[in-house]
Amino acid sequence: MKRLDAIELSLFAQRVNAICDEMGAQLRQAAFSPNIRDRLDFSCALFDAQGGLIAQAAHIPVHLGSMAHAMTGVVSGFDWASGDQVIFNDPYLGGTHLPDVTLVAPVFVANRLTAFVANRAHYADIGSSAPGSMPLTTRLEEEGVLLSPQKLVQRGGIDKEILGATIERIRSQADTLGDINAQIGCNLRGIERVESLLASVGADDFERSVHALNAYAEKLASARIRNMPDGCYKAVDYMEDDGQGAENIPIEVAVIIGGERLVVDFDGTAPQTAGNINCPLSVTVAAVWYVLRCLFPAQTPACAGSFRPVRIVAPEASLVNARAPAPVAAGNVETSSRIVDVVLRALASALPSEIPALSQGTMNNVAFGSDTAAKRWGYYETIGGGMGAGHGVAGLGAVQSHMTNTRNTPIEVLEMRYPVRIRRYTVRRGSGGAGRWRGGDGIVREFEFVEPAVCTLMTERRRLAPSGLEGGGNGMPGVNRRGEEPLPAKCTMPVEAGERIVIETPGGGGWGAAQ
Numbered sequence: 001m002k003r004l005d006a007i008e009l010s011l012f013a014q015r016v017n018a019i020c021d022e023m024g025a026q027l028r029q030a031a032f033s034p035n036i037r038d039r040l041d042f043s044c045a046l047f048d049a050q051g052g053l054i055a056q057a058a059h060i061p062v063h064l065g066s067m068a069h070a071m072t073g074v075v076s077g078f079d080w081a082s083g084d085q086v087i088f089n090d091p092y093l094g095g096t097h098l099p100d101v102t103l104v105a106p107v108f109v110a111n112r113l114t115a116f117v118a119n120r121a122h123y124a125d126i127g128s129s130a131p132g133s134m135p136l137t138t139r140l141e142e143e144g145v146l147l148s149p150q151k152l153v154q155r156g157g158i159d160k161e162i163l164g165a166t167i168e169r170i171r172s173q174a175d176t177l178g179d180i181n182a183q184i185g186c187n188l189r190g191i192e193r194v195e196s197l198l199a200s201v202g203a204d205d206f207e208r209s210v211h212a213l214n215a216y217a218e219k220l221a222s223a224r225i226r227n228m229p230d231g232c233y234k235a236v237d238y239m240e241d242d243g244q245g246a247e248n249i250p251i252e253v254a255v256i257i258g259g260e261r262l263v264v265d266f267d268g269t270a271p272q273t274a275g276n277i278n279c280p281l282s283v284t285v286a287a288v289w290y291v292l293r294c295l296f297p298a299q300t301p302a303c304a305g306s307f308r309p310v311r312i313v314a315p316e317a318s319l320v321n322a323r324a325p326a327p328v329a330a331g332n333v334e335t336s337s338r339i340v341d342v343v344l345r346a347l348a349s350a351l352p353s354e355i356p357a358l359s360q361g362t363m364n365n366v367a368f369g370s371d372t373a374a375k376r377w378g379y380y381e382t383i384g385g386g387m388g389a390g391h392g393v394a395g396l397g398a399v400q401s402h403m404t405n406t407r408n409t410p411i412e413v414l415e416m417r418y419p420v421r422i423r424r425y426t427v428r429r430g431s432g433g434a435g436r437w438r439g440g441d442g443i444v445r446e447f448e449f450v451e452p453a454v455c456t457l458m459t460e461r462r463r464l465a466p467s468g469l470e471g472g473g474n475g476m477p478g479v480n481r482r483g484e485e486p487l488p489a490k491c492t493m494p495v496e497a498g499e500r501i502v503i504e505t506p507g508g509g510g511w512g513a514a515q
Contacts, residue, residue: 004212012201012209013301016055019193020044023119024057027186032178033124034413035380039406041122043067044186046194048210049113051075052304061293062096062336062403063120065286068304070094071104074149075116080106083156085187087166087180088149089126091140091280092324097332098144099126099133099380101180103152105187107194109203117190119183123176125369125378127169132367132380133329134458136243136492138274140325145169153184171369171376214305221306222260224296228350232256235345236268239319239338240463242275243330243490249273251319251338255346264288264343265313266320273319275490276327279335281312283328284320287339287403288312291347295354330490333363333382334460336403341466348469353391357439357509358466359401360385362478364505365458368420368495370451379418381409386432386440386475386508388466395440395508398427419450428476428504435472435510442478442505449495461506462489472510479504 004012023044031037043063045056051072056064074094078086085105089095095102099122107115126133126144133144140146145166152162163180170176198206232254239249252268272278289307293300300306314321320339322328341361348355364385369378382404387395400406411422424446432439449455457480465474480487481502482495495501 004209009209009212009216013213015197016046017057019190019197020046020055020057022193023117023186023190024059026189027119027121027182030182030185032182033172033175034409034417035124036121036179038409038413039381041406042119044119044190046190047071047116047118049115051116054115054210054213054303056302060405061290062283062286062332063100065289066096066282067102067118067120069285070282071116071118074104077149078151080113081155082106082108083153084151085153085184086149087147087152089147090149091328093148094282096280096283097329098128098146099123100332101147103183103187105191107191109195109198112203114198114203114206115194117187117194119186121179121183123179124380125171127171130367130456130492131171131369131371131378131454132456133378134365134367134380134456135329136456136490137276137327137329138244140327143276143327143329171378213301213303217301217303217305218308220297220300222309225257225262225309226260228257230257230259231350233346233349235342237338237342237345238464239277239335240460240489242273242277244273244275246273246275249319251342253342253346255343257350261309263311263313266318267313267315269315269318269320271319272317272322272326276329277319277331277335278322278326278328279320279331280328281314281321283332283336284314284339285312287336288343290403291340291343330458333365334458337361337363338460340402352470355469356390357388357395357433357469357472357511359387359395359508360442360461360475360506361466362460362506363404364478364503366503368453368455370453377418382406383443383445383503383505384408385442385505388508389435389437389439389472389511391511392437394437395432397432397440398443399440421448421450422446423448423500428507431476431507433468433473433475433507433510434514435468436512436515437510439468439472439475439508439510442476442507444502444504446500446502448500449497452494452496454492455495455501456492457487457490459489466506466509468509469511471513475507475509478506
């Protein structure tokens with residue numbers, strides 16, 4: 001077979017990326033819940049017949065990296081037929097945390113399994129012990145409905161028993177049913193587009209193009225690592241608490257660079273905790289890959305080949321490689337953010353002019369809802385904050401950063417759909433760290449409840465500030481309040497009609513000493 005030239009490879013890369021983009025556009029338009037339709041808390045990707053990543057849309061880093069890491073194990077466990085779709089959320093069998101529900105579907109050409117399409121979407125409620133499915137728990141089963149990989153759709157027909165068991169415990173059943181159907185339709189659109197591509201290039205040339213894309217990505221990634229200074233670069237950072245009494249929980253990392261290979265070793269990290277800040281390995285891998293992906297050349301394809309020069313070592317039963325049945329709801333959102341922070345800290349010693357100061361380091365999770373007989377509902381959102389400044393550039397303010405790439409829920413949508421009002425939504429001026437280049441400012445978001453509800457906060461960086469770099473100042477830590485009463489970083493509480501919850505998110509660190 002002839003070798004692809006640069007133009008052919010570029011065209012192929014754009015075509016497979018476009019398939020993922022179109023899948024995402026369809027999912028958004030067809031979804032029912034604000035979490036997917038408005039916040040865009042979903043991701044879409046394309047995989048080869050063995051589950052190796054081919055392409056992904058620019059969606060949620062923690063979704064995409066974890067899918068890329070785990071998909072080979074998922075797809076190898078089934079005898080696939082055309083029209084099948086597998087559903088799962090088990091964090092120890094390819095998932096991240098229970099609210100992230102994934103659907104995978106095969107693509108066949110002339111009875112030949114050629115590829116897989118997949119999408120992962122965050123459900124605002126997955127039937128946990130607290131509305132919004134971001135509870136303070138010590139057991140995985142309290143975090144919601146656990147779905148091991150199973151065929152929700154077989155040869156085009158939906159398994160009503162599996163579907164019924166999936167939504168039975170969920171509070172917002174109508175939204176969830178609509179979202180599941182939207183995910184099924186998203187994959188059908190992906191299959192249609194892959195089939196169209198295969199019709200134009202043929203299955204053999206498709207596989208040849210995938211091989212060439214991976215080889216090119218590996219070449220670019222290896223060259224970038226080769227240009228980093230060899231050495232062992234270490235750092236430590238801490239989770240403030242696990243919601244169950246443990247505090248200052250260390251995450252240690254050593255980034256070892258040698259030639260064209262790079263090892264990220266988490267030896268010394270704390271054991272898994274009683275609280276739900278634990279990470280399955282797939283989430284840890286996603287965080288590491290995200291950092292490195294930011295350092296690779298912009299034209300590096302986001303496919304399996306780009307990660308071949310990288311090895312990740314994580315002690316078993318540790319905070320960053322938890323073992324079942326450890327709870328994990330906050331590991332996906334909070335601990336993943338801290339893993340990014342600690343890897344950046346380590347790399348700052350190797351690449352001081354390329355690594356930014358720390359960003360807010362939390363997703364500021366807010367979940368609330370009700371279990372009254374008259375109305376069962378759940379809502380969830382994350383809130384942006386300040387990004388860390390870098391050499392020559394100030395940090396952005398009031399944005400989502402690093403492992404999340406979601407939008408906010410528009411005030412109009414939130415107030416129309418749920419018994420809550422947004423009393424204040426503004427930039428937290430002056431919260432970014434001082435420096436030659438200032439860190440970005442955080443956000444103030446104030447909720448007023450119209451009806452009684454249960455509210456859960458799952459946050460970090462309330463004591464340990466996002467640090468500046470190269471003499472830059474720290475960003476301000478975040479603050480949680482109930483009216484004027486300070487609240488812990490992680491808490492669950494009943495709220496009455498008229499009560500207000502205020503979230504002030506952290507600012508990013510500054511870069512360089514102020515002049």
